[in-house]
Amino acid sequence: MIIFWQTLAKAIALGSIYAIMGLSFVIIFKGTQVLNFAAGALSMAGALFMSILVVDRGFPFLPFTNPLAPADGETAGLALWIVHLVIVLMIAALMGLVIERVAIRPMVGQPLFAMAVITLGLEIAIRPFNLDATAISGRSIGVPWGTETWEIGGAIFPKSYLAAVVAAAIAFVAVFFFYRSRFGVAMRAVAFDQEAAMAQGINVGRVFAIAWALGAALAVLGAIFFAMSPWPPAGTVSLEIHPIWVFRVLPVIILGGLDSVAGAVAGGLIIAIFEIFAGQYLSQWTSILGPGYSTIVPYLVMLVVLLVRPYGLFGTEEIRRV
Amino acid sequence: MSHLLEVDNIVLRFGGVTAIDGVSFHVDEGELFAVIGPNGAGKTSVFNSLSQVYRPQEGDIKWKGSSIMGLRPDAVAELGIARTFQNIALFGQMTVIDNLLMGRHIRMKGNWWQNMLWKASKAEEMANREKVEDIIDFLEISPYRKMPVALLPYGIQKRVELGRALAMDPELLLLDEPAAGMNLEETEDMARFILDIREELGIAMILVEHDMGLVMDIADRILVVDFGKPIGTGLPEEVQQNPDVIAAYLGGDFVDL
Numbered sequence: 001m002i003i004f005w006q007t008l009a010k011a012i013a014l015g016s017i018y019a020i021m022g023l024s025f026v027i028i029f030k031g032t033q034v035l036n037f038a039a040g041a042l043s044m045a046g047a048l049f050m051s052i053l054v055v056d057r058g059f060p061f062l063p064f065t066n067p068l069a070p071a072d073g074e075t076a077g078l079a080l081w082i083v084h085l086v087i088v089l090m091i092a093a094l095m096g097l098v099i100e101r102v103a104i105r106p107m108v109g110q111p112l113f114a115m116a117v118i119t120l121g122l123e124i125a126i127r128p129f130n131l132d133a134t135a136i137s138g139r140s141i142g143v144p145w146g147t148e149t150w151e152i153g154g155a156i157f158p159k160s161y162l163a164a165v166v167a168a169a170i171a172f173v174a175v176f177f178f179y180r181s182r183f184g185v186a187m188r189a190v191a192f193d194q195e196a197a198m199a200q201g202i203n204v205g206r207v208f209a210i211a212w213a214l215g216a217a218l219a220v221l222g223a224i225f226f227a228m229s230p231w232p233p234a235g236t237v238s239l240e241i242h243p244i245w246v247f248r249v250l251p252v253i254i255l256g257g258l259d260s261v262a263g264a265v266a267g268g269l270i271i272a273i274f275e276i277f278a279g280q281y282l283s284q285w286t287s288i289l290g291p292g293y294s295t296i297v298p299y300l301v302m303l304v305v306l307l308v309r310p311y312g313l314f315g316t317e318e319i320r321r322v
Numbered sequence: 323m324s325h326l327l328e329v330d331n332i333v334l335r336f337g338g339v340t341a342i343d344g345v346s347f348h349v350d351e352g353e354l355f356a357v358i359g360p361n362g363a364g365k366t367s368v369f370n371s372l373s374q375v376y377r378p379q380e381g382d383i384k385w386k387g388s389s390i391m392g393l394r395p396d397a398v399a400e401l402g403i404a405r406t407f408q409n410i411a412l413f414g415q416m417t418v419i420d421n422l423l424m425g426r427h428i429r430m431k432g433n434w435w436q437n438m439l440w441k442a443s444k445a446e447e448m449a450n451r452e453k454v455e456d457i458i459d460f461l462e463i464s465p466y467r468k469m470p471v472a473l474l475p476y477g478i479q480k481r482v483e484l485g486r487a488l489a490m491d492p493e494l495l496l497l498d499e500p501a502a503g504m505n506l507e508e509t510e511d512m513a514r515f516i517l518d519i520r521e522e523l524g525i526a527m528i529l530v531e532h533d534m535g536l537v538m539d540i541a542d543r544i545l546v547v548d549f550g551k552p553i554g555t556g557l558p559e560e561v562q563q564n565p566d567v568i569a570a571y572l573g574g575d576f577v578d579l
């Protein structure tokens with residue numbers, strides 16, 4: 001039973017991180033109809049910024065020290081760490097704005113496929129920075145609770161589980177309210193028909209910009225929480241984040257429905273539960289299933305759901321008059 | 323005295339194609355102005371230039387005396403120029419009410435970042451809904467209020483799109499073939515609505531239409547274009563007798579009149 005609770009907690013924590021990342025995909029897709037294939041590189045770069053700010057006490061690319069950073073040899077306290085998190089998320093939003101302005105806006109009106117390829121190009125362009133920054137050793141993001149755990153009735157729960165759940169809850173509530181706001185309504189209109197939205201007085205460029213700013217901030221938030229223990233390689237920002245986007249988050253949002261906020265959260269939890277439980281309870285079959293079998297579990301779950309619901313669990317079914 | 327809208331010698335080219343070749347006209351408050359011409363004459367391009375979706379390379383477009391050239395399309399809409407599209411451009415999955423509420427979007431108070439955080443206040447929301455319900459009654463589409471527009475018959479969709487444009491409280495309405503593909507009865511209904519909009523709401527309109535009978539019956543003044551060039555302008559009777567116009571329409575439905 002202890003194993004079960006530990007496994008469940010782990011699944012919910014990982015699912016929360018997938019949900020944050022899924023929300024990032026969904027918000028950009030909803031605003032601009034594009035899947036952001038640069039999410040991997042972008043999010044890892046953001047997590048590296050965090051590491052450079054709080055652990056190295058510097059600024060990326062700049063020869064200054066960070067005046068806010070904790071004193072030498074100390075790790076940031078909770079409040080200070082959260083302040084840095086907010087700063088990094090703001091930098092991430094700014095990166096999103098710049099990317100939208102420089103790479104996406106000029107492509108408006110071009111086929112969506114072309115835009116998706118542009119994001120893929122961005123992924124390749126940002127990746128060297130990530131490789132460089134992690135070439136010598138892994139980088140910690142200096143969470144105040146480190147690898148501390150709670151013990152409840154013999155079961156061990158890392159504190160970072162709770163942190164991930166709280167972060168996901170905050171992200172979900174923020175996105176939920178954003179969608180219900182007037183700006184969210186404008187975003188819905190743009191998703192349906194850009195030309196009609198413009199004729200309604202909606203500034204399509206601004207919708208694109210905000211979608212990218214929010215999407216980038218969420219991507220980085222997800223990557224930062226994935227850089228904590230116990231996710232591999234324990235507690236550092238690593239290139240492991242890249243495959244996560246493709247092999248986990250993509251199934252998550254396809255499962256949930258590409259344009260659904262609730263779907264990203266439900267999809268994240270479902271995928272993580274199957275992945276973690278399969279990893280835990282089917283491990284004695286590894287010789288038959290093959291090592292790394294749990295990697296394909298998300299895709300299996302996704303395929304089964306798509307057979308029943310082609311638009312995903314919460315996706316909008318396209319209404320067509322016949 | 324400046325006109326509500328003044329188009330001065332605009333030229334719009336797409337590569338080698340000159341879609342609009344020196345078109346000028348003006349529209350006054352409350353006026354029902356029509357633009358007619360054969361297929362591909364450049365009528366829709368004129369609308370797209372007015373809303374700045376296309377940017378004419380030459381000429382000027384003035385709204386109440388000041389140029390709107392170079393504005394963003396949403397900024398043009400905000401000035402009070404609403405439009406319907408030749409191929410209906412509704413938000414298909416949304417209900418009739420929600421489509422019309424979308425038209426109220428630009429009339430909402432608060433700037434964009436406030437709107438990112440808050441919904442409309444209760445009072446404002448109520449006022450918007452009231453306005454939308456009035457329009458729904460006006461256009462006689464109440465039975466469809468809560469239905470997704472994609473499921474509605476074509477003629478009704480055309481009306482919903484007109485309703486969404488009206489919800490913007492426009493001063494000028496651009497109607498691109500509002501009666502296209504409609505039967506006689508639906509066309510008569512549409513004509514009645516257009517006349518009511520002018521009489522009761524006093525909104526100026528530019529009407530692009532293929533149905534000559536409709537245009538001759540209801541328009542105050544008409545501009546005829548062919549291959550992007552203006553070939554005649556004036557009162558319906560004048561245009562009807564203009565030899566260039568007759569030549570352009572020879573063999574077309576114009577001769578039947």
Ligand SMILES: Nc1ncnc2c1ncn2[C@@H]1O[C@H](COP(=O)(O)OP(=O)(O)OP(=O)(O)O)[C@@H](O)[C@H]1O
Binds near residue numbers: 359362368
């Ligand atoms: N975006 C565009 N790119 C290239 N050419 C265009 C574009 N839009 C319009 N044209 C061309 O401009 C000319 C005028 O087209 P427009 O749609 O304005 O005609 P129209 O009078 O509205 O015709 P219809 O009665 O068929 O609606 C046509 O030759 C068309 O091919």
Ligand SMILES: [Mg+2]
Binds near residue numbers: 365366367408
């Ligand atoms: Mg046309």
